Amino acid sequence: MEFELDSGNTAWMIAASSLVLLMTPGLAFFYGGMVRGKSVLNMMMMSFSAMGVAGLIWVLYGYSLAFGSDVAMIIGNPADYFGLAITDAESLMASVGVPATVAAAFQATFAIITVALISGAIADRVKFGTWIAFAAIWVTLVYSPMAHMVWGGGLLGGDGITAGLSTPIDFAGGTVVHINAGAAGLALALLVGKRKGFGTEPMRPHNLPFVMLGAGLLWFGWFGFNAGSEFAADGTAGRAWLNTLVATGVAMLAWLATEKVRDGSATSLGAASGVVAGLVAITPAAAAVDTYGSIAIGAVAGVLCALAVGLKYKYGYDDSLDVVGVHLVGGLVGTVLIGLFATDNAESFGVWYPDGALNGLFYGGGLTQLVTQVIVAVVAVAFSFIVTYLIGLALKMTLGWRISEEDEVAGIDLAVHGESGYETIQSGSVIREVRA
């Protein structure tokens, strides 16, 4: 195929890539504000370092693992596009006139944010070096295969395990990003163990405006994530955009309503959390449901995630910032509800889904798509959980995960990074030595 550039689609995809990239610093604030003041820097560093590690691996062989020629429906050939040597005719987005470099850029941002999301499950207590190693291994062994299986023609795509039923719908990454990160977070939380004082000592967010800032930047960037996943500037991208607005807003209101009923007051942490829950849930469905579907998905996600974040206390695992409660549960909500709400009424709503997918139960398509979605979700959870657990175990036995209890009490920022987030009394210190 001859490549013909579409400057409009390309313009949108470059902008969308930039928006998605901003989500990771946004996440750094969403997470960073939520931990105690003595761990804010470490939390932010887990996100920032993911940008370096996952970005580097992606351009070297990660992209090729995900989108190279298929091997056993599980992985792509890493040699195909090693170092991102790709002609535009081979571009993942060639059919819409978006060059290879831009396609690779967009995909890179997804790998980065997915790794960063996991860090919330193990806040305040892990060695920075182990985290870096984990990020590198995880992108290689979990993210890239999952992306291949779902988007690269693998087991979780149209010709995969549900081929006899229908094509699974994952518009923007409900499985690849959120179920994946959520299941991985659960595995690590179990493996790494609880923070000292978990469930008995107060661990309130040290800076709620930072959490709001993070939520705002995430929401902004997510328009690139969801509407960008159309790979083109058209009406379907617009639909994804609208659903990303509405489902998110409704999830926020639903979370607030749940809190008001249950706890007596609607909190700003609840609003920020509801925003993210809605964003997560609408991700797989972004362009596959109409206005009503997106309202329903938002409402369900807002309520269920608000309830789910308490589970960790009940079951005693320290998923510190609720990667499970928000990303795993929210990702499942969106992925499964597609089976009820999917519709391809492009005419009036700009809605779209891939060939071979079917309308949802409420839109006259019967139960088939629902079954397909559930199967895909279950496989994705299992794959991510198991492989992540094994990676985590290997690291536990080699580098080790935990910092010392003493360092945890004093604060990981000081112990691991030799810094503290905020200035205290400006005295009591002298410059000892200066290096160059």
Next chain:
Amino acid sequence: MEFELDSGNTAWMIAASSLVLLMTPGLAFFYGGMVRGKSVLNMMMMSFSAMGVAGLIWVLYGYSLAFGSDVAMIIGNPADYFGLAITDAESLMASVGVPATVAAAFQATFAIITVALISGAIADRVKFGTWIAFAAIWVTLVYSPMAHMVWGGGLLGGDGITAGLSTPIDFAGGTVVHINAGAAGLALALLVGKRKGFGTEPMRPHNLPFVMLGAGLLWFGWFGFNAGSEFAADGTAGRAWLNTLVATGVAMLAWLATEKVRDGSATSLGAASGVVAGLVAITPAAAAVDTYGSIAIGAVAGVLCALAVGLKYKYGYDDSLDVVGVHLVGGLVGTVLIGLFATDNAESFGVWYPDGALNGLFYGGGLTQLVTQVIVAVVAVAFSFIVTYLIGLALKMTLGWRISEEDEVAGIDLAVHGESGYETIQSGSVIREVRA
């Protein structure tokens, strides 16, 4: 009309929609930094909740109220596009190849920010539930009609009350957004009454960097707002962009100069305020004036708004964060000065205004456009103030507006949201109960 997609224009409009959406979290910081530390969360929640409420109403029937088929030149038919069922051929931006979903998305962001702007007038003291209810009613009864009257073929458009004179110019929302929010803010400030301690106790901004952050994000998003209001990626959009840079920068410098002369020092709060004043004032004029016009509008807005923010002390109404002084006054400055500076010299400056509008007084067009602009401004102020006042009154008599004085003193964050913005001494609390 057959719809023909222009991917370039669509690319810009999706990006622009995202930029405008970010303005509301930006506003949350602009406002949130300006209140006392004990009310920061509530202030931010007023903006965030507007995103949920106004967004939901907009996709259900708000868009249709504004852009549905005309009823009495005041309102659109809500049934036309209920739930945003619109074909691309019916897109508001069909003539420039932008699909219906994208057009609806862009307009949604305007409804959201306008509601959020009002909240600054009643900071620190109102029930959250009443605010939510107000937001819903106000979008329905004030914002949507106003948008219809100005942009949907209503009373304040080319065929409306100034039909005998000339077509009013409101490029990006000086009347619909700023005059509207400013007049509504005045109505509520009068109705809701003063904060305890207003005018006697210090109420300084608790976090000025947050105010700067808000101003920065607003400026950034405003490029989507103003240059996006061209609905296309062309030279006129570029002119709107340039004016949004220059008028804003000049307004900032003018505000600083005013402060320097009057108070002895140029403040960062003044810079942030000048930025917003300039942005507000250039909004209606964004593509209708050339470089010199935008400098003039910025300078006048910077000085007048800097003077206007003191009026509340003189007249004793507690427009806490100066919605009147900045948005009403700034909106009026821009709307009226168009009558002096409007020009359609597209050749050299990329300037543009609608058919039926005229050059301003200083550009050889005589006084007609000035008169048109004044008429439109006055009607807009009156409409917004009166309907808002009635809505506010109804809420006062039903849900009530004020939290208790005790709660106001202790801080609205704790009283209403059961949270406080920042961590204090990490002790003295235990987990009592855990819910799931």
Next chain:
Amino acid sequence: MEFELDSGNTAWMIAASSLVLLMTPGLAFFYGGMVRGKSVLNMMMMSFSAMGVAGLIWVLYGYSLAFGSDVAMIIGNPADYFGLAITDAESLMASVGVPATVAAAFQATFAIITVALISGAIADRVKFGTWIAFAAIWVTLVYSPMAHMVWGGGLLGGDGITAGLSTPIDFAGGTVVHINAGAAGLALALLVGKRKGFGTEPMRPHNLPFVMLGAGLLWFGWFGFNAGSEFAADGTAGRAWLNTLVATGVAMLAWLATEKVRDGSATSLGAASGVVAGLVAITPAAAAVDTYGSIAIGAVAGVLCALAVGLKYKYGYDDSLDVVGVHLVGGLVGTVLIGLFATDNAESFGVWYPDGALNGLFYGGGLTQLVTQVIVAVVAVAFSFIVTYLIGLALKMTLGWRISEEDEVAGIDLAVHGESGYETIQSGSVIREVRA
């Protein structure tokens, strides 16, 4: 030439201009978080004021000085486009269908950020009025000529001093922006002198999350800066984008590794600094190197800049926030390494450089391009340093640079702006007088 609009390229360039504009508020946080709490506002004001001053000068005559018809290969004719009266056919980006207003907008954002960058060298101690005057003069006498010399057909372009060798490569502003700002920062740091207590009293960053926020926003905006410098939405822009991701991430990791080895811990300030160092270094090379080149440039920049920031203690000049160590050194690294890594393998990597440039040493082009790059770098340093020094000297002898030592100790925010960044105990103050 007839102008033919390309809406896709224009869409990207409007978005890119907005992204670059956001870099200056981003810088305000990067710098603002790094100073002590008592100077945060002044630091941020130096950036914000640059937006007003440089923006205004740019639209009046700065653009014309840079891109007007050539005078002596040093400067453009200020009368050509005074007030930005430019037809689209004369657009700097006419060949790719981007209108004159958009081209001028994009360029304006470069002038602004360059001035703002300098302020880090003289943090906490200079009169605000002198800074404003400096900004205005510097844009006129240093930035505009430098932009003309490099991009406007002057001495540092293809037909300039290296005409006998090869065309210098500066894709996005390594010389014009970073070497320029860095050399100017050095000149001012020497001229203005040290802060009281420099090298003996602790001057740690007061808010490291703000530094991270700044770094995140800078990175985001920089995609507009580098990928926008292609002036089109195509594969080369995508390459610039990718390199801006990878070189930056690698530089961050390299800085962290340097710290880990040298100081024992990898800091968040190091991560943020590494991000900026990488961004600076990849700027000139953005689309002229492939994946491997960008990794190499990032790695070298990360290590060298991490070492260079200590030089000021050794040599005793107070370049407070390391404009020299990061922007001058980083800009030199990128500019010079182009001579090793430049390649125009567009086929597989989307790479591009101007006619007359040559491949780098490692890509079979021999030493010529390296020599060219070194010559350009040296001339740029000399020009910027000398002219800036003279401007600074003139200001020293007239307005004066320093605030009083007492004001410096008490804090410049209070002394110069009559404000303090954060609320303290909410009492002890009354409203004395109210103005309107």
Next chain:
Amino acid sequence: MKLVTGVIQPHRLDDVKSALEAAGVRGMTVSEASGYGRQKGHTEVYRGAEYTVDLVPKVRIEILVADEDASSIVDVVVGAAQTGKIGDGKVWTVPVDDVARVRTGEHGDAAL
């Protein structure tokens, strides 16, 4: 000399300060504190976990006074800080051996 220390409700500080000024007190030192006592704290809920926050914000003021003024100053503080609600705070008096003014090195009552 005596040191009178008061722990009061933050929003009473301005009134206390005015009352002290009126009573001729020329200086004091103020700092932030948190109180624990009969005044019940409150409950905060963050993502399903309920915390009982039993420390409430207070302001501490310290006033050095001559022996003979101590008890009247205590009364001034008590009077101005009182709202009658639980949590109004305490004022106590401690004997002081000596006071020095840093600026001048003066000691004793002259240093106040």
Next chain:
Amino acid sequence: MKLVTGVIQPHRLDDVKSALEAAGVRGMTVSEASGYGRQKGHTEVYRGAEYTVDLVPKVRIEILVADEDASSIVDVVVGAAQTGKIGDGKVWTVPVDDVARVRTGEHGDAAL
């Protein structure tokens, strides 16, 4: 009456508070402090400059008690705050002339 002041490790505050409650103490005032002493500070490096930070975070608690309770309360605080590591802090007792409860104006032991 006596004022017992303790400067302790921040993470011991909850235990000290519980122990005091158990010992019948009904009120106290808490504030943030930084300590300097045998406990070594730490080193922070910012962009190549190494700072020695010798102030470490502490929490100060102040408890007004009746004369006869002073020494037992000191013991309670010492017991609950002790970790055995350098930097555990100090507890000291100062004589108090008088205490007033702001809410009621009561004086003396009744004001505690």
Next chain:
Amino acid sequence: MKLVTGVIQPHRLDDVKSALEAAGVRGMTVSEASGYGRQKGHTEVYRGAEYTVDLVPKVRIEILVADEDASSIVDVVVGAAQTGKIGDGKVWTVPVDDVARVRTGEHGDAAL
């Protein structure tokens, strides 16, 4: 034993600390405070409203010393904190009944 408390200008803290070290003091507790006194506050203007801020930032240091060292320590603090400008602060001495070291439970001078 005595408790010497100093309220000083924040930028003098490093010098005071050094001087105390030189004088053999091995520990102290530092906290933030705001002062009100002869030193004039300043004016801040926010959007047309002028506030008089009369609290100025200070640092409080507390040093437990043996009886015999009290007055010399006061002198050390006064000497090191002095700039001669209004607002330099106060240093005062209060009698202490007893001091305990939390780590060891030691009492009296041994606990210092």
